[in-house]
Amino acid sequence: MSALNTGKASVGHLEDNSVIRKRTEDEEQLEVKQMIEKLQLKPHIEGGYYRRTFQSSLKFNTSWSSTDADKSSLDLANNDSVVSNACQRHICSSIYYLLTKQSPICCWHKNRSDIIRYFHGGGSMKVFTIDDIGLLQTFRLGGNVEAGDRLQIVSKGGNWEALMLVDGDWALQGEAVAPGFDHRDWELGTRELLHKFPDLADTIQLFLKE
Template identity: 25%
Template sequence: DPSLPPLKPHYPPPQNAPDLSSPPQEPPHLASLIKTLNLQQHIEGGYFVETDRDPWRIPNPFYRADATTAPNTTTFYTSTGAVSADLSAQLTDQDKAQKPEEGKEKEGEEDKAKTRNASTTIHYLLTPQSPQGAWHRNRGRTIHTLHKGRGRYVIIHADEIMPSYDSHYGVAGDRKAKIETFVVGHDTERGERLQWIVEGGKYKASFLLPVGDEKEGEEEGLLISETVVPGFEYEDHDFMRVERLEALLRKEQADEVRWLLRR
């Protein structure tokens, strides 16, 4: 939307990746919400809790027997084409410790890789203390629904310029990806969205915006639900790195959204 202001943080961006062992101090009303909903810090920033994981298992649409093309590289197939993830290089030890799958025997893992839970749903919260969700993509399509507050989303349509991309060494050619940005909020008259969809393979980042007349320290935060189809798995998740951001975008665009990279 060209009528939106430039992409600038409204609350100070985090200086480091979230320290999962020491969550930020939140004001009482947000601490209470976090406790009531049982939210945990998310590796992207913000807080989340998985509220549903459909036990129905469906064939994994991303599964390919030839998926591994290079050490630590996984080829995956989104709704619009193949892309790849080099997960081991970007997950911290802390992230790996969170992975529930590890330590399973190989055969069970392969069987599991051929299916996925049909869907998963989470709550996701941004607060002034943890005001942004860092650049990442997911293989699955994500349906977002607003509950509270206001924020801005930024989408990079990377999948449209890497349709059969199966290596993590670069972005094909000189083509640049389109950026899309919109405000999510309750002011529908002003074009703010209550629901928004992000297709698999597109990069997404988000940040908290003030609602209007609220005082500093009294912000309600941005609370949403996200449903991923098929269900979320860590191996479908891929953080953006600065090299790819710079390859995907024109320099002025990259400069405008670099602050949303995971620290």
């Protein structure tokens, strides 16, 4: 008799777990949706979601050539991050950046400015960087320090970068960019990277936008 009762309890327990698991998944999706709404995030062209939170009022003249600075693949006419002087930049800018299970990848991109990434919450992101000579490095940004996560990661300007959610349902970071972000200093990776770094083709292919 006790064995039969144990069997029924076991089946009931499995059914309850199934309901709980489904409810938890729904709650996780709702949590991400609410976070996007509360933080007023919008889709990023590289993947994930973002919102600019700060842009310094102070500006300075960089040593970057105006020819290079004028390069852009985007329409800059209505972009408030662009200052009038081709070599002038805001001293610093900052954004929220979020990766989720539904949008877990940030595609290859390059910025002339240095970027400091700060872990804010959620799971962990893996950051991939490639320098000019083809050195590939990977870092984990997250709160699990014992597992090798870092709370801050500095990305050197001029390196190619890609990011991937590797743990959890979402990961939120802050990015401080210095000099401040300007689309003229930004480039989205294309298949040309495969020709430039053929030894890294497998990794590069994972994070191409096209």
